[in-house]
Amino acid sequence: MKEAWLVLLEQFKNLGIINRLAKYDEKSTFQAHILGMVWQILDPLINISIYWFVFGTIMYANRLMDGYKYIVWLLPGFIAWQFMRSEILGASKSMVNRVQMVSKMQFPVSTIPSMTLANQLINYWWMLGISVIIMFAYHVRPSLYWLEFFYYFICMIAFLYAMGLVTSTITVIVRDFHTLLNSAMQLMFWVSGTIFNFEINDTVKVHPIIIRIIEINPFYYIIDGMRDAFLGRAWFFHDVKAMVIFWTIVALLWILGSHIHLKFRSRFIDYI
Amino acid sequence: MATEGATTTLEKKLKIRARFLTKEYDMMKTKSDMLKTLIPFGNTNIKQFWALKGVSFDVYEGDSVGIVGLNGGGKSTLLNIVSQIIPPTSGELEVNGNTNIISVGAGLNGNLTGRENIVMKCEMLGMSNADIDAKMEDIINFSGDQVIKKIDQPVKTYSSGMKSRLGFSVLVHQDPDILIIDEALSVGDAPFFQKGVARMKAFKEQGKTILFVSHSISQVKELCDKVIWIDHGRVVMEGDADDVLPKFEEFQLTYNKKSKAERAKITHESGRDFSLDELREENPGEPEELFQKKLYDQPFTWFTKAVLSLLTIILAFTIGADLKAVPLRTAILHPFSVFAFHWFILLVVILVFLMTFGIVTRKRKERHVLD
Numbered sequence: 253m254k255e256a257w258l259v260l261l262e263q264f265k266n267l268g269i270i271n272r273l274a275k276y277d278e279k280s281t282f283q284a285h286i287l288g289m290v291w292q293i294l295d296p297l298i299n300i301s302i303y304w305f306v307f308g309t310i311m312y313a314n315r316l317m318d319g320y321k322y323i324v325w326l327l328p329g330f331i332a333w334q335f336m337r338s339e340i341l342g343a344s345k346s347m348v349n350r351v352q353m354v355s356k357m358q359f360p361v362s363t364i365p366s367m368t369l370a371n372q373l374i375n376y377w378w379m380l381g382i383s384v385i386i387m388f389a390y391h392v393r394p395s396l397y398w399l400e401f402f403y404y405f406i407c408m409i410a411f412l413y414a415m416g417l418v419t420s421t422i423t424v425i426v427r428d429f430h431t432l433l434n435s436a437m438q439l440m441f442w443v444s445g446t447i448f449n450f451e452i453n454d455t456v457k458v459h460p461i462i463i464r465i466i467e468i469n470p471f472y473y474i475i476d477g478m479r480d481a482f483l484g485r486a487w488f489f490h491d492v493k494a495m496v497i498f499w500t501i502v503a504l505l506w507i508l509g510s511h512i513h514l515k516f517r518s519r520f521i522d523y524i
Numbered sequence: 525m526a527t528e529g530a531t532t533t534l535e536k537k538l539k540i541r542a543r544f545l546t547k548e549y550d551m552m553k554t555k556s557d558m559l560k561t562l563i564p565f566g567n568t569n570i571k572q573f574w575a576l577k578g579v580s581f582d583v584y585e586g587d588s589v590g591i592v593g594l595n596g597g598g599k600s601t602l603l604n605i606v607s608q609i610i611p612p613t614s615g616e617l618e619v620n621g622n623t624n625i626i627s628v629g630a631g632l633n634g635n636l637t638g639r640e641n642i643v644m645k646c647e648m649l650g651m652s653n654a655d656i657d658a659k660m661e662d663i664i665n666f667s668g669d670q671v672i673k674k675i676d677q678p679v680k681t682y683s684s685g686m687k688s689r690l691g692f693s694v695l696v697h698q699d700p701d702i703l704i705i706d707e708a709l710s711v712g713d714a715p716f717f718q719k720g721v722a723r724m725k726a727f728k729e730q731g732k733t734i735l736f737v738s739h740s741i742s743q744v745k746e747l748c749d750k751v752i753w754i755d756h757g758r759v760v761m762e763g764d765a766d767d768v769l770p771k772f773e774e775f776q777l778t779y780n781k782k783s784k785a786e787r788a789k790i791t792h793e794s795g796r797d798f799s800l801d802e803l804r805e806e807n808p809g810e811p812e813e814l815f816q817k818k819l820y821d822q823p824f825t826w827f828t829k830a831v832l833s834l835l836t837i838i839l840a841f842t843i844g845a846d847l848k849a850v851p852l853r854t855a856i857l858h859p860f861s862v863f864a865f866h867w868f869i870l871l872v873v874i875l876v877f878l879m880t881f882g883i884v885t886r887k888r889k890e891r892h893v894l895d
Binding site: 253254255258269272273276279280281353354355356357358359421422425426460461464465467468492493494496497500501503504507508511512514515516517518519520521 | 549550562607624650820824
């Protein structure tokens with residue numbers, strides 16, 4: 253328990269460093285690109301247009317979702333998913349990429365996954381801004397429900413950091429873990445309701461157990477929650493069960509993650 | 525004479541105070557061994573190796589202390605602990621002032637330009653932006669002509685000598701109270717080496733504390749007044765450079781005559797021949813905490829285990845309630861509406877079985893150790 257607290261404290265103590273160093277990841281990745289960081293926005297935008305076309309116009313045939321057009325329904329969940337996906341994959345590699353650099357200096361190693369988080373967050377704000385404009389264009393108007401965004405945002409950060417702590421440590425030792433994670437995220441994409449509306453699916457209507465199984469998945473909790481917030485569908489405190497499941501998963505990940513992280517740090521010279 | 529010595533040490537400020545530092549490593553041969561060491565449950569049968577076995581010393585302001593010893597004697601581990609890169613397994617370390625470690629192969633990001641790397645490294649070391657701007661030119665100039673020419677090109681195009689010079693240059697331009705140097709002066713060619721030595725001497729004249737590890741005894745002689753000789757994780761001798769260095773040289777000569785296998789055997793055995801209890805018994809009267817493993821090297825505490833199990837139970841229970849579509853209030857009031865009673869019994873049986881299994885294996889392991 254003490255470990256979890258220590259790691260949390262270290263994040264807040266080093267917020268300045270995290271923010272200042274976040275930009276270097278990107279600079280280094282897009283060093284030889286002409287458009288540079290624009291790709292971080294362009295890539296999801298291309299994806300969104302594909303899903304909009306394939307699912308919105310062909311599969312759902314312009315059917316309304318919760319009273320809105322498919323694109324409006326898609327956006328809040330999809331950008332959250334995009335952010336979570338790139339963050340989880342980035343964080344799992346963050347330690348491997350930087351461990352050589354920090355092995356010879358005094359550095360709060362537990363902030364390395366947070367740097368990826370801070371870095372990806374910049375893109376998320378951009379995407380969110382673009383989405384809100386599109387949503388306005390499709391007659392979504394701000395409501396009190398939008399305040400829920402802050403709750404789900406905190407959920408998202410807590411979950412991602414806890415995941416990052418676990419995955420980044422394991423990836424240093426077993427690189428395969430990153431590849432595994434990559435495949436797992438592919439699967440998660442399809443079962444987290446990023447592009448499908450499970451609630452209007454006929455099979456799911458007959459077997460409600462399917463949606464209940466999907467609901468356990470923390471990604472679904474966040475993606476669905478973001479839609480609740482922006483489309484004004486429901487309040488987060490009305491579904492206590494989902495809340496309990498989500499936060500216990502986060503707490504478990506956090507305690508385990510901080511433990512293995514500190515153990516790793518105590519002897520990380522050996523692991524690299 | 526003796527009183528005079530005592531007063532001078534009283535005047536000087538204590539910079540580093542180490543008490544019974546130990547460091548335990550796992551002997552990890554394969555990747556799966558590495559994974560096992562991270563798993564917080566159960567007993568792993570991975571062998572332990574003690575790199576440091578209770579090292580104590582004091583370093584005062586203005587001292588320049590050389591640390592000498594054979595390969596694998598624990599010098600680098602000690603430096604890493606003193607510079608707070610890794611924590612000790614047990615013992616107490618007090619460092620007054622900020623430390624800065626300079627070592628070979630300090631990492632640079634190959635995709636960024638030299639200038640960006642300088643800014644990034646400085647930021648990582650906690651320098652402010654104004655400071656970085658002020659020192660930028662000095663840092664670039666110090667690293668030599670070749671680097672100046674390529675400063676705005678990616679570092680991956682640099683030669684390895686240029687990279688190390690750039691890294692070294694960034695580090696010597698920090699302003700630490702305590703400078704820790706890990707064989708960094710062997711970087712680069714002769715002129716650069718001279719520049720480095722001159723810089724170190726300037727640090728020394730400013731009254732800064734220097735800790736210096738090197739294999740080259742001549743370098744240690746040139747820079748250090750005091751020497752700590754470490755062998756197999758213990759301090760063999762500590763004192764003025766003129767007293768310790770000749771003895772160390774003598775020892776090195778006799779050691780070099782031994783065969784390779786013999787040497788490896790000595791190192792291997794000495795690392796395992798130690799326990800914290802022994803250290804405690806050797807030093808009665810010292811506080812108990814000095815000989816206890818720190819949080820980092822402990823397995824899960826009982827409290828954490830209890831919290832984890834509680835969380836797991838809550839999670840399983842809520843998922844159960846969710847899958848059966850029982851409202852949470854009903855589920856709490858009538859827990860057996862979620863889990864059928866016979867499943868509950870089965871769970872208890874499995875838990876009891878696992879616990880007895882754990883206790884039995886631990887007992888067996890203890891017996892094994894006693895044998």
